[in-house]
Amino acid sequence: MRQESLKLDRFDQRILAALQRDGSLSNQQLAEEVGLSPSPCSRRVQKLEEAGVIRGRAVLLNPKALGLDLTVLVQISMDRHTPERFEHFETTVAGYEEVQWCYLITGQSADYLLKVIVPDMDHYQQFLLNKITRIEGVSGVHSSFVMRKVVDSTAVPLGYL
Structure with a gap:
């Protein structure tokens, strides 16, 4: 049976896309990139982490x-x-x-x-x-x-x- 997926709006999608490109973005940088103020951006990231959508952040080595x-x-x-x-x-x-x-x-x-x-x-x-x-x-x-x-x-x- 398929797990019910979290409903993501365009801001959530922008957050995920930005973090996939650069997981080292500060909350301030991320908020500016996706068009939110820092507090709502931080709450959304926390919600995505708690839901298991964001598993973590890693450094990619060559x-x-x-x-x-x-x-x-x-x-x-x-x-x-x-x-x-x-x-x-x-x-x-x-x-x-x-x-x-x-x-x-x-x-x-x-x-x-x-x-x-x-x-x-x-x-x-x-x-x-x-x-x-x-x-x-x-x-x-x-x-x-x-x-x-x-x-x-x-x-x-x-x-x-």
Whole structure:
């Protein structure tokens, strides 16, 4: 069943769009950008946070500037489809700093899709052999290496609101 979504007016939408572009905006800057005075703007942001629409604010780092030059999309197949196997896998990969995201997927021969960021192929090989393939239940791994990021966004589409 679909969760009932919060009704957002044009000011809420402007607030969300502005914060997605720059989460470091002060309340004063945000209010000026969306056309509100600071107090109502602050109340709206608080309401959006309390409703779970805004989960938090983060600093986005440039992996290449930090020497993390290799991005890998990894498809993982599991030997058994049991809640215990999946829970163990998910808990384990959640502890690996190389894993930027992990999705349980369908429609493929794989069960999971991971995005992994490492400095180079040697580091990926070590990650794969010493971490991923040692997780109980992993029966297959298929790695795809990102050549170029054409679209790489963290923004949620607001055009459907």
